[in-house]
Amino acid sequence: MSDQRLGVSGRIAKAFQDTELTPLLALIALLLGLFAIMVTPREEEPQIDVTFANIFIAFPGASAGEVQRLISIPAEQVVSEISGIEHVYSVSKPGMSILTAQFEVGEDSTAAIVRLYNKIYSNSDWLPTQLGVAQPIIKPKGIDDVPIVSLTLWTEDPQRGAHELQKIAHAVEAELKRVPGTRDIYTIGGPDNVVKIQLDPQSLAGYNIDLDELKQALLAANSSAEAGVLVQADQESSVQAGVFLTTIEEVSSLVIGVHNNAPVYLRDVATILAGADQPTHYAWLGTGAAAEQKGITVQGEFPAVTIAIAKQPGRNAVDIADDVINKFNDLKGIIVPDGVEVTVTRNYGQTADDKATKLIQEVITVTIAVVFLILLTLGWREAIIVGAAVVVTLMLMLFASWAWGFTLNRVSLFALIFSIGILVDDAIVVVENIHRHHKMGGKPLKEVIPMAVNEVGGPTIMATLAVMAALLPMAFVSGLMGPYMSPIPINASMGTLLSLLVAFTLTPWMVLKMMANQNYSASSKSSSSQNNGLYDFFNRVIGLFVLSKSARLWRWLLLLFMMMLIAASVGLGVMKLVVLKMLPFDNKSEFQIVVDMPEGTSLERTAGLLRELGAHLATVPEVTDYQVYVGTASPINFNGLVRQYYLREGSEVADIQVNLVDKEFRDRDSHEIARSTREPLQKIGQRWGGNVKIVEVPPGPPVQSPIVAEIYGLDYDRQLTIAKQVRTAFEQADGVVDIDDSVEFPAPRKVVEIDQQKAALLGLSQAQIVAAVRMALAGEDVGYLHDHAVKYAVPLRLELPVSDQRDLSEILKLRLKNSAGNFIAIGDVVNVVDTQREQTIYHKDLQPVVFVTADMAGELNSPLYGMFDIASRLNDTSIEQFFFSAPILPVNDSIKWDGEWQITYETFRDMGLAYAVGIILIYLLVVAQFRSYIIPIVIMAPIPLTIIGVMPGHALLGANFTATSMIGMIAMAGIIVRNSILLVDFINEAVARGVELEEAVIRAASVRAKPIVLTAASTMVGAMFIMDDPIFNGLAIALLFGILVSTVLTLLVVPVMYYAFTRRKYS
Template sequence: MNDSSNDVNGENQKLGISGRIAKTFLLTEITPLIALIGLLLGVFAVMVTPREEDPQINVTFANIFIAFPGASAEEVENLVSTPAEQVLSEITGLKHIYSTSMPGMSMLTIQYKVGIDRTDALVRLYNKIASNQDWLPQNLGVGQPLIKPKGIDDVPIVSLTLWTEDENKGGFELSQVAHAIEAELKRIPGTRDIYTVGASKRVVHVLLDSAKIAGFNISLDDLRNALAASNTAKDAVSVVNNNTEIQVVAGTFLSSDDEIGDLVVGVFNGSPVFLKDVATIKHGADSPETYVSFSTAKGASHKGLQEGIKSPAVTIAIAKQPSINAVSVSNNVIKRIEQLKGTFIPEGVNVTVTRNYGDTAKAKSDKLINKLIIETLAVAALIWLALGYREAFIVGTAVVITLALTLFASWAWGFTLNRVSLFALIFSIGILVDDAIVVVENIHRHMVLGGKKLVDVIPIAVDEVGGPTILATFAVIAALLPMAFVSGLMGPYMSPIPINASIGMLLSLGVAYIVTPWMTNKVLSKVDFSHHQEDDGETKSHKFFHFILSPFLRAKGGGWKRFTLLFVFIPILIAISLSLAFPFQKVILKMLPFDNKSEFQIVVDMPEGTTLEQTSRVLNELSTELDKVEEISDYQIYTGTAAPINFNGLVRQYYLREGSNLGDIQVNLTDKHERKRQSHEIALAVRISLQDIAKKYNANVKVVEVPPGPPVLAPLVAEIYGLDHEGQIEIASKVRKVFESTKDISDIDDSVEANQERLVIKVDRQRAAHLGVSQAAITSSISTVLGGEDVTFIHNKNLKYAVPIRLEFPVANKDKIESILSLKIRSTKGALVPMSEVVHVQEGTREHSINHKDLLPVVYVTGDMTGHTDSPLYGMFSIANGVKEAPVAAYDKNINEHYFSPPDDPYFYSLKWDGEWQITFETFRDMGIAYGVGMIMIFLLIVAQFRSYVVPLVIMSPIPLTVIGVMPAHWIADKQFTATSMIGMIALAGIIVRNSILLVDFINDQLRAGVDLNEAIINSSAVRAMPIMLTAAAAMVGAFFIIDDPIFGGLAVALISGILVSTVLTLVVIPLLYFMYLRKRVHIITGTSA
């Protein structure tokens, strides 16, 4: 605090930096321009900042596929996956490297640390693979690595489901429509990847008749060679004739079914054999590998649809480019679809928007911006009641300018307008207003004293509160800013809160010293302060605090009462408050609560070997339960493929879910304003009935909700390590049984595939060699019989996608092993040799895939937590206790459990807990470190201001008092203590320290003025109660506007309860603690001898 004289004429020489800034901008014409520019910058930021629902997290994945046809899973692991992992693990910036070794294929996934630039990450990956292509011997049979990068921008923001009730149209016709409009949508600026889910491919089927082939003495090689040789052409060659250059093209491509059928494939009895003589040519849809359907449920009317629709469908997924406004892209996509109806979209084909993240982003940002406006008005109303309408106008204008500048700074920093960045501003308003309140209130107080002109008072009044205000502002920043360095996915997800709030605090300080004095001079210049009277008698506040504090200040008995209050009663309250979390579990700890979304997924895994048709039947039976739910508007069933992914699906790699035994149901709910139940309640309600149906078919069903924060593989993940794969599987089976026997654990699964029957057709090499048949010809023919062979492609200028000409047998023949054995192969001598003479069939079981994580073999067991607790942390510890009681058969002893890092000794079986536990541990650990760093920074700031090592401890002592409010409030409000609650507690540290600084600074001023210590202590609470309660009320008003949010409600509860309780206790605790410190040290403050 600046103790300058009140001599106005000497103020120039004695003003501190805050007073000099105020005086410089008080009468200059540039000040209103600064305010205007600040407002315009805010308007500009709102207009140009991209709007999204969630913050963009720069997390890069890449899948590397390496084919090794015919190799076993163990061979793939040893020869491909492990060497590849060793090479790729050298890349800097990697967080994890995963691999799955399966028969004939290695799939590796690398995950970079959050924040690593996507382009740099992929360049490192491609360089590493290109420079190590000699890791495998040539001619081993291993294919070239195929790299598929993935990132947040690959998540579609809009999905359009095309469906029809026309019986003459099906998935194939819908696919043609979808492909036709893909290019039209790609022309929209800002769109990125556009693809169709469930599209049927167009194929020219050459359906072979095995009897006719044998009758005409034709082999598969004859057919293959005839098609390939007849579909070739050479580029134009120039020839000159009569001084004219003529272009000559050699050959033409196959372009029609008739041309294909008329191909000569052999000669029999001196006559040509045409392809149509031995095969049927059909141009149409490929054999179905996926099914997609669209259905409506009881809430369909909210979308303008009729209930009970069940139609074939395809879905177009549209992603957007980075840093592009999701709202504008989605609006333009939907507008373009409307324009295409009647032209590219024929009559009878309906288009339903089944995902629109642009719409949800707009709704969320509009709602939060409205809350910002209402909250600013509410804070201004609070100031009006306390100081007057003119002062409220000044403070409200200062807040608006600060918010405008903060929005611009947020855009310049690279943030988008999303729920986290806007919540940061909403929660910050309560503390952004403090600087303006302090300045305006002090100017008002000086004018009430009288005797000076307003223009002369303003610099002095600003300077008088400049030091404490600057210190308090930096104390709040010191508490918040370290949170920006939280690691993992949670760090960048929540980073807008500490960064935007800290920037806002700095800007509010500048506005308070530059704009607020100028506005005060303009608004209050003609106000008559003479009618204001200073109440110099004993006020009610003074009487109240005299009654409260006097018993603790008396020489007789006061010491015992102080000790009992400060070191017995308050610690007991803190201990009781903490016990609500542990051990009584009245307050549940969780990473983040579920948000109220408009969608969830049902992920279905049938046993390996299940046909596509059977999987479809099970999915349709599951969907009958969805038809009973009032809040479901529509759903899409995806059989054999995955629904368009969201961020959760990106991290869990749902985009790799392809196979006849896999399926998804994408469930869309009515708008949250049109239903009473939240999405989490609905998901819990359908889970039990769905899993009852799943048990009948031995299916695994998971109800997957959109996570409120960074996603993980599963809420509960047990990683089983050990070198013997069979031993890992055995232990995983035991761990899974513990999962199943633990209360409230659901969606249980593991990474061990079900046994699937396998037939191995072995070639008798000696017999084949004797007959002149190569093994390559045999295996190629078997592949053609079972799966067909795309020999070449038809050429048509009107086709968007290449159409293969496929040699294949009718479906009825594919399912019979006899069809393979009866097939004849042409030998090198020209004779046709029956397949049965050179092969025999061996029955077996398909090998299980082998998973690695960070170069260690691993088997996963996963699950989720439901019930009242609804926090995977408690489920994990319950399971962990059960695992300790389950001995490992191989060693007859308990398995080693690890919670924080993988096992150091991979030669012994061990269990590492992952999932939500890992991200919760990392987040709360980093937040705890950030909290500690903030406390140290606040301590150093206060030491620098008060030049004492003890006074900062007194000033910071109310920080633990926040627990007394926070934990009981979470219990009463039935709120889980989450990461946002922790953020609220961290912010409380800076807010509460501000109050302590005001009290200690006032006591020092009183003592320097010669007031008795006891009276100074009472006066500090009596006089400072008003500004302290006012700033506390402003912060609480700000928090009230986010208390209804499912995710940030915990932050609001922490702020409101913590500020309320700690502010009241601070007015008692700080004066008493400072009294105990000063009893024999008053001379240090007054400068007199002891």
């Protein structure tokens, strides 16, 4: 065949089949792939660029309603004007407004925070500073704030406690910060270091010293400054005036006044104590039944602190985690004394490395399996050629993935495994066609290769573009799910294109080198008999629909049968035999227990509940250890970042981080273990009056809660009432668990009201009384001890003895000096009024809202069914329900359903649109190729047939239909169209050579059956290796059953439909 008769593919094959450049390019591709493996950061999950920012605005003394009106609402309006903002939340509580600005996924974090700062401070005039409103404090949060390593220091030595552990941890922090690539490093647990100046009110009055005088004396004595430079004898000497307080003795010996011409020392009116602050939180480590698996040899609960370490953006989590742990080990015996133990309670670097290593091994295994399949069907030479093409393509894919900016994570590596079945298609089609033409004999291989490649080149290019057209639209899925799954469409599309280039360049070169001297004479009869056998089979099957007298009837029956199968398959979902779920739970090595006690619960009572919960966890066989955090939050994960668990603080909140033995050493998965602990733990919580929720690591992008009801209206008290009604519906629904709401328990509150007229007559100001009461209850910092041996400043805190802090009557006996120099008791000018703590007011997107949340743990195990069950129970009420978007102006009482439903709806909506766009693009491509409006319909007819395999496959294996199942269906659209194009192209060429149409359609099925079945089998082999992954199980089932059924049907339906649509044209 001359160059003039060769197309693009044939010319490329001819140019590269016998040039020294081809092996060099292949070698370069291998080296680029190895480079990518070494330099690409490894992470367990894709790093989604999601940016949050919390804005804290203090308004001391203001009520929640006043904070809402004067701070939260104006601030929300300002923040909502920023470009790229997706949601604005606010929490208005007495004395504080907390706003959360959530930017759209993919917004550049630095640019977003700069816009936020500019907007806040350029509009700072809306803050009524004359009312005492503080300047806003902005704290950005993003994915890189999630610690990748947490080290828990604990001790069984009764002489050591959390305070000493915290000191050690602070010293360790400074050393770990020297590890390159680390970011935030902080310690959770342990009381802060403080110098307590516990005042004796009687002694103060006896020495005629007032609180204000005492504070001023302390501040004046603890001052120092560079006074200037002294020049003497041509020598400059710097002069420092005064020195700071550095020791407890210096503080105790301070002269704070004079009484009867004698100095009054601070120790005369107060007890000075240096050490741990009054606990505002507790932390401890407990050991589980499987503790020895982690090297823990003792049982019990021990005081602990946890050091959390985050990494810088773009750095390799595996390397940084290893470096941090190695650095810590070097500090043992130096900074970390004997008797202080350490347990690695989080190592996302290790889990990322384990996952990446396992998946890379699976990539190798799948490649070997595919090569072995080719070995059995075509021969060992062909197997080596196809294997080499796949390896080179994979290496180029790895390099392209690194260049695109992806990391090596479970999704990007699963994209490789998923792609192998697609990558091998081009090589198989090219090799098989060369193999077939070479067997015919008559021409040297060097002439056969360009001709054979040219024959399948057009349909192969078209098929490659069809696969890309099906996959690429998925890259534009919105929300958190889009970037999470984006490595699949992008990597698979790049791989498909690269595999085409390899098939046209490297494959012809290898065929020429390995098959030039191959003699087919011995196998020609066997090959001929095989071809005759396939022809006889398809002649009998397809002949029924094109040759028999009742062919027309059989074609209608085939159509009816296909329609019935499609309807039955769809019915499996309607009948809930196949459950729809966003993503199934993964098998992790951790889960979390979140505890909420009624507002106003003491820290000690909350700790008591946590002790009992821990005692039960210690009996769970798979638990190695657990960390308890009372009054504060544990180190956050991505789920905690989105749910803002890091803002949880107060005596009524707590959580437990539970670590499990590695999944290779347990029979139950983490979801089953978590579910089994829910009932006993919640029974314990109910006895204590607490709400205990089991929080598992979500399998994909996290949400506020699996089931969320957002209640809107015009009256907040009415919204709170409706929330109780909605919560009742939640409790009645089957399988709905972990129910909670944002309605707060009516905790007691005391208001110290000042009789201003009486106070004025007695010479006291309200500010003076307020400051005294605040100091008496919470203490007041009046400077810092300048101790060079500590990392954090040690405050000098004025306070009353702990026993007096708990008795308001003792505080009211505190005497203040009036303007005349006389002492007046606070109780003489105040009245104490008992009331209730105000409700916190929540806003979302400028509207007041009340949340009711829950999870699903029933038989269906999908929050969607729980949500629809609850919604149906509320149909008889006057509450208007919204499922897709919140009401713009909630004139009536209304509910917006959110949570997993919202992300599921958005994901499947966008994937459905991507599916439709892909089909339209495929249609346009096929129209352009075949210059017909009818033929593309024939080619695309097998696409809906994939559902005949997908849905029954899920039902047969008891699997949920998930987002990854949908990805499999979309990918199959391109894969199946590839097969159809090969069939139709062959039919067209045969008819053009004068072959009868009936003979052409039968011969197309028999000739193209082998490469079609081989490519389908290769994809199915790849899918089988994904089956054991909980997340991508749906993708594997969709590919396995969908391709199995659709491939078989394609070989029948496409030839029959082609005949039905074109028989009059050729008659």
